[in-house]
Amino acid sequence: MAKIFIYPATSLILSDMVTRFGHTPLGSAIAIRERVQTAGLESIPLQITPEEPKKGLRWAAVEVPSGVRGRMSLYGPMIEMCDAAIIINNADLAFGCMGCARTNELLKFLIRQKDMPKLELEYPKNEEEGTQFVAALKRFLSDLGGKS
Amino acid sequence: MTDYTPANVGTVTRYVVVESYTVTPADVAIRAYEVAKGVMIKENCFGLVVMGKEEEVNRVIAEVRKMDPAHIFVKDRGFPPGDARRCRATLGGARPGFHGIEFEMTILPYISHAIEELEHRDASTVPAPQSQLTSPRLDIYRLKKMIDAQEP
Numbered sequence: 001m002a003k004i005f006i007y008p009a010t011s012l013i014l015s016d017m018v019t020r021f022g023h024t025p026l027g028s029a030i031a032i033r034e035r036v037q038t039a040g041l042e043s044i045p046l047q048i049t050p051e052e053p054k055k056g057l058r059w060a061a062v063e064v065p066s067g068v069r070g071r072m073s074l075y076g077p078m079i080e081m082c083d084a085a086i087i088i089n090n091a092d093l094a095f096g097c098m099g100c101a102r103t104n105e106l107l108k109f110l111i112r113q114k115d116m117p118k119l120e121l122e123y124p125k126n127e128e129e130g131t132q133f134v135a136a137l138k139r140f141l142s143d144l145g146g147k148s
Numbered sequence: 149m150t151d152y153t154p155a156n157v158g159t160v161t162r163y164v165v166v167e168s169y170t171v172t173p174a175d176v177a178i179r180a181y182e183v184a185k186g187v188m189i190k191e192n193c194f195g196l197v198v199m200g201k202e203e204e205v206n207r208v209i210a211e212v213r214k215m216d217p218a219h220i221f222v223k224d225r226g227f228p229p230g231d232a233r234r235c236r237a238t239l240g241g242a243r244p245g246f247h248g249i250e251f252e253m254t255i256l257p258y259i260s261h262a263i264e265e266l267e268h269r270d271a272s273t274v275p276a277p278q279s280q281l282t283s284p285r286l287d288i289y290r291l292k293k294m295i296d297a298q299e300p
Binding site (some may be wrong): 025078133 | 163251259
């Protein structure tokens with residue numbers, strides 16, 4: 001069972017497909033759950049404390065805005081931990097503020113830099129593309145040793 | 149700043165999204181309650197939120213998935229159900245993460261169709277999806293024609 005980083009990190013489809021084909025998806029919920037379930041200082045709504053941008057310095061330089069570094073403290077450890085990654089490129093739902101946009105660019109860059117199996121796809125727009133999409137995911141995840 | 153004492157430590161929360169024309173979220177909720185054994189279940193407009201120990205949650209989800217495997221989807225959630233920091237009952241408006249699910253729910257019928265089709269078809273015989281990067285880009289002459297066609 002491999003750990004697969006998914007982008008968009010909140011994707012229902014990718015999270016389900018990865019689980020369905022026998023692997024563990026790594027997405028936002030895992031990192032948020034870790035913070036929500038850890039005692040410390042109250043920092044609503046996501047329990048992101050001033051410590052997070054400091055941790056983010058591992059993946060982004062000090063002149064990079066703290067919003068990007070804070071987000072990287074969530075995703076950075078998961079990119080280091082993952083065995084493979086799946087990216088959906090035309091993901092409208094990944095749209096957000098400049099912090100989100102720059103973090104997304106950095107995430108994709110770090111994934112492409114890492115020497116590991118990667119799969120890049122687009123969201124399907126019809127049934128035929130849907131079949132190609134799921135078949136590509138199935139082939140990729142089966143090659144990693146999941147269920148076929 | 150005040151001290152933060154977390155609740156529900158050691159639990160996992162998962163969404164069960166129902167995109168089926170034969171099973172409703174209410175049907176799935178009733179089945180989930182039947183096999184719950186201490187797992188917290190909350191029904192909502194698109195499915196369920198299930199919270200509890202990981203093995204128990206996995207067991208409940210595996211059971212409800214059997215109702216319509218190709219049309220029931222699952223994803224992780226960071227917050228427990230009804231958490232005041234995220235719940236729309238206290239915040240008003242849609243929960244922030246709902247928009248992502250709403251977007252992907254428009255694509256789920258294609259995914260469900262593919263899962264059903266691939267049950268009796270070998271995935272290796274399906275051609276790879278065409279990447280947007282390899283698709284033909286807008287031709288420069290066509291672009292010039294479009295610019296010239298603009299009203300002054």
